[in-house]
Amino acid sequence: MAVDNTSFQKKTLDRINPLFTTTTQSCTPFASPISAVTTELQSSPLEKLRNGYLKFKENYMKDQTLVKTLAEGQQPPYMIIACCDSRVDPCTVLNLGPGEAFVLRNIGNMVPPYSSEKACSSAASAMEFAVLFLKVKHLVVIGHSQCGAVRALMGMEDDGSNAFSEFIEDWVLISKGASKKVKDMHRSSPFEEQCTSCEKEVINTSLLNCLSYPFVRQRMASGELTLHGGYYDFINNQFESWDVDLSCTSSLDKFQ
Amino acid sequence: MESVDNMQERKLEELSLEANVACPVDPFEKMRKAFEEFKAYFKKEKELFDALAQSQHPKWMIIACSDSRVDPALVLGLELGEAFILRNIASLIPPHSKQSGHKSGASAIEYAVEHLKVEHIMIVGHSRCGGIKALLEMKEDGSNRFSEYIEDWIQIAQPASEIAKAKVPHDSPFEELWTCCVKESVNLSLRNCMSYPFVKIPMEKGLLTLHGAYFDFVNGAFDVWKLKCKIDEHQSL
DSSP, X not given: OOOOHHHHHHHHHHXXXXXXXXHHHTTOTTHHHHHHHHHHHHHHHHXXXXXXXXXXXXXXXXXXXXXXXXXXXXXXXXEEEEEOOTTOOHHHHTTOXXXXXXXXXXXXXXXXXXXXXXXXXXXXXXXXXXXXXXXXXXXXEEEETTOHHXXXXXXXXXXXXXXXXXXXHHHHGGGHHHHHHHHHHTTTSOHHHHHHHHHHHHHHHHHHHHHTSHHHHHHHHTTSOEEEEEEEETTTTEEEXXXXXXXXXXXXXXXX | OOOHHHHHHHHHHHHHHHHHHHXXXXXXXXXXXXXXXXXXXXXXXXXXXXXXXXXXXXXXEEEEEOOTXXXXXXXXXXXXXXXXXXXXXXXXXXXXXXXXXXXXXXXXHHIIIIISOOSEEEEEEETTOHHHHXXXXXXXXXXXXXXXXXXXXXXXXXXXXXXXXXXXXXTSOHHHHHHHHHHHHHXXXXXXXXXXXXXXXXXXXXXXXXEEEEEETTTTEEEEEXXXXXXXXXXXX
């Protein structure tokens, strides 16, 4: 496991700080370097971000054509709906650069269904902007292994007797259809396997809920938008993808 | 000697490969190739990924705009496992409310703070934010309404728009008002974060720090600041 920097820093500081007080600071020959090290350790949460940004800036500013283009506007071909999970950043995993993907992230990569009731919806507003104004060509919902939100959903008792949060359960209940389906179909499977199945069902529920928005259906029907599911399994280092097909059969029968 | 049939078949295959590379039809082709490279990186960093497969322990929660130009992991060089990331239009967090409704921001923050025990929350605004521009251009009577959902969402930042319009002189270029409003919107969202008890309590104990940030991709700058909340010692009158 990568070193847990904060607890290591705290332990180091706890050991170093008592070693010098205001009375000994000027006496010990080690005060200055120790002081510098402790200052560095204390400021490192932002230092790392600063270093990351400076490296990004160096590369980004080299391509002045891209900088000027993106300064004027964005035309990403993709909208991606992904989980907040720190292990599944879609741009990192799929090597998407600045300007390539408009990204909505929430816990469990969930999309509430269309409702005519006026509601303050991050997902609906983001999809409306991406589909109607940015005119993205592909809408991709990406789920992943070991999803905490799906696990919370699967662990919920029907009577709410084990409720543990103020907001998390209300949010994940968006996909209660997915958990019900998995529990019915895989009744005898171990909980872990049920969770994996549910992670994939949640992606499909989100895709179907995307389809419940008229502006999504209209652009799909006109061939200007396609919907895709993606599942990132970081245990086995695999990525599956699938398409959503909306097509009509040719005439089956004529009622005469 | 190659038969004519085989030669023609081989030529056709070569041509179709060339055509695919020149005009890829499969939208996932690029991503598939990228994932192959990522897999190689994954194998190289086996120890890190084996640990991440068990659980995540990010120290940061980052709230950023959905804008394609401001992916925080890219911009800040974050490695997988370092930051729990919420993204929506204009990186907005509504204030705590008991009203029913789907709370994507509240649920994500609750999970990050209570379960992942993140130590820092950073809200990142950015230059040329379309959501904030729409907010600034909204007419009070709603006569220029253009969307079903976008304006209702962006209205969360209405107090920030009022602050910015009061701060920036009327005859200033629009860009100045725009920049000010983005920063005030970040500050508003930071204050709204504090309205959640599960944020306020660890903040007061010094276990959680809130940061604001502004990414200017026009001029290549990244500013950060902290939200400080100090309750002074009581004084007897």
